[in-house]
Amino acid sequence: MAQSFLNRREAVQLLGAATAAKAFGADAPDICFLSAVEMAGLIRRKKLSAHEVMAAHLKQIERVNPKVNAIVTLTAEQARENARKADEAQARGVLLGSLHGLPIVHKDLFDTAGVRTTYGSRILKDNVPKQDAIIVERITKAGAISVGKSNTPEFGAGSQTFNEVFGATKNPYDLTKTCGGSSGGAAVSVACGMTPIADGSDSGGSLRNPPSFCNVVGLRTAPGRVATAAQGNAWSTISVQGPIARTVADTALLLSAIAGPDSRCPISITDPGSRFAGNLERGFKGVRVAWFKDMGGIPFDPPVLEIVNAQRKVFESLGCIVEQAEPDWEGAHEGYDTLRAWGYAASQAENVRLHRDLVKDTIQWEVERGSKLSAADISRALALRSRAWERMRVFQEKYEYFIAPTSQVLPFDVNRPYPTEVAGVKMSTYIEWQKSCILISALENPAISVPCGFSPEGLSVGLQIVGRHRDEWSVLQLAHAFEQATKAGRRRPTVA
Numbered sequence: 001m002a003q004s005f006l007n008r009r010e011a012v013q014l015l016g017a018a019t020a021a022k023a024f025g026a027d028a029p030d031i032c033f034l035s036a037v038e039m040a041g042l043i044r045r046k047k048l049s050a051h052e053v054m055a056a057h058l059k060q061i062e063r064v065n066p067k068v069n070a071i072v073t074l075t076a077e078q079a080r081e082n083a084r085k086a087d088e089a090q091a092r093g094v095l096l097g098s099l100h101g102l103p104i105v106h107k108d109l110f111d112t113a114g115v116r117t118t119y120g121s122r123i124l125k126d127n128v129p130k131q132d133a134i135i136v137e138r139i140t141k142a143g144a145i146s147v148g149k150s151n152t153p154e155f156g157a158g159s160q161t162f163n164e165v166f167g168a169t170k171n172p173y174d175l176t177k178t179c180g181g182s183s184g185g186a187a188v189s190v191a192c193g194m195t196p197i198a199d200g201s202d203s204g205g206s207l208r209n210p211p212s213f214c215n216v217v218g219l220r221t222a223p224g225r226v227a228t229a230a231q232g233n234a235w236s237t238i239s240v241q242g243p244i245a246r247t248v249a250d251t252a253l254l255l256s257a258i259a260g261p262d263s264r265c266p267i268s269i270t271d272p273g274s275r276f277a278g279n280l281e282r283g284f285k286g287v288r289v290a291w292f293k294d295m296g297g298i299p300f301d302p303p304v305l306e307i308v309n310a311q312r313k314v315f316e317s318l319g320c321i322v323e324q325a326e327p328d329w330e331g332a333h334e335g336y337d338t339l340r341a342w343g344y345a346a347s348q349a350e351n352v353r354l355h356r357d358l359v360k361d362t363i364q365w366e367v368e369r370g371s372k373l374s375a376a377d378i379s380r381a382l383a384l385r386s387r388a389w390e391r392m393r394v395f396q397e398k399y400e401y402f403i404a405p406t407s408q409v410l411p412f413d414v415n416r417p418y419p420t421e422v423a424g425v426k427m428s429t430y431i432e433w434q435k436s437c438i439l440i441s442a443l444e445n446p447a448i449s450v451p452c453g454f455s456p457e458g459l460s461v462g463l464q465i466v467g468r469h470r471d472e473w474s475v476l477q478l479a480h481a482f483e484q485a486t487k488a489g490r491r492r493p494t495v496a
Helices: 002-016 015-023 038-046 051-069 075-090 133-139 184-191 209-214 248-258 302-308 313-318 332-358 363-371 375-398 433-441 472-486
Strands: 071-076 103-107 145-149 174-178 199-201 217-220 240-245 288-291 321-324 401-405 447-454 460-466
Touching: 002 071, 002 472, 015 240, 038 051, 038 248, 051 071, 051 075, 051 103, 051 145, 071 184, 075 145, 075 363, 103 133, 103 184, 133 145, 133 199, 133 248, 133 363, 145 184, 184 199, 184 240, 199 217, 199 248, 209 447, 217 248, 217 433, 217 472, 248 302, 248 321, 248 447, 248 472, 288 375, 302 401, 302 460, 313 321, 313 472, 332 363, 332 375, 332 433, 375 433, 401 472, 433 460
Parallel strands: 103 145, 103 199, 288 321, 288 401
Antiparallel strands: 071 145, 199 240, 217 240, 217 447, 401 460, 447 460
16 A cells, blocks of 8 residues: 555656546545645646646545535635636746645634635624635735635634534544544644645644644644734734644644734734744754643543653654653643633623524633623733743743643544543533643643554544744754654545
8 A cells, every 4th residue: 555655646746646647546635645845846846736736635625525524615616716827827937935836724713805704603604704814814825725614613612623504523533523623624624635734723722632633733833923913802812823734844834824923913923934944854862851740630531641651752762851740830721711711701792692592502601701700810810821831931941842642532422512521530611621732822832733643443642742932943843853753644534
């Protein structure tokens, strides 16, 4: 099988997609599983056209998406037309950008001009924005071509991708399991070769949990790294936007296009996105890495612990000094939890007031408790986060990285809204089972989920690498080294 794949892949590179498709069958799925970096390079060197790439991906979407329900609004004709325009531009000697000709799917939380954007909500099921979100604007400017919108839970609430508009998105490695959330449709699209890259967002783990469940890569960026337009509390650092891809290099490629300052974002980081387009190779001899203990006593499914702990020797083989240590997490979760509720009260109170019967119960619960918060409650939450952030900063003066499981559980039944217990420990809320990600979100550190193995029943497990404040580049470098050492992300779902 491996030799056959290499032969087909070489044919794509040497002969072009159309010829390879004739030689190996009309689907030519291997085109869709080239890395984004390879795909962009082949387009740039005219070994593949944007039209050929788009045709292969639209065929893959037609074949696979009905099984997984990841792409919920498909813009096939628009995508074909934009691919044709991209090829015409290239024929004139114009490359549109670093993502020229690459198919992409946008999360259904991101506004797309002229294309339905529902936020997974029945309230907005027919909503068609007039303007692109900044992240969509930048991706388009870099030359990527949208194929539509990826599924997400209602208003992004919860880490399981289902809603009353489109239903649930299924895990491509086991269609009876969840793909996680809230960037679940994005992760599944990438895992299934329906697009090479996808955008997403992350509050309590939404750029990390779905990649962990789907054997792909997702990066929670530092707040302000990817600019967002001012709305609601524009200074909030709870939610961020970022990239999902099948490899770390592809993740860095997409980040290079979407990162950078923007005057419309008050917390925008001034570094240019181009800093993420470099060579990821780096030596790690003598680099100090903190290996998690129990993240303050939170429970993990035993198979998750077994699979992640088996990777410690990989980091040691890279030359890292790995020690079991972690910061003091006191107050981090409480601070985050309060500010999350406050955020829901600010963004969803009007929807609950006007359309309560169209808003799911977990959002109603968040809004109700957020509406009861006093100024003292919010001040306390901010102070707790500040103290926890400072303890992490001091901790990382000694350790450049902190490593832990991405998720506390294996992918669970797609019909379950959320786990009610983990390793025999009862969960008190719909999101508590994601505390391994939430603690990192609370501290604002960049964190990446990379594939690290499968359970005996074939369910994907991700490992989380956490870097220093605003140091995504270093996180990408270690993740790349781990990926090259393990090759863990190369297993593809049978459904694809």
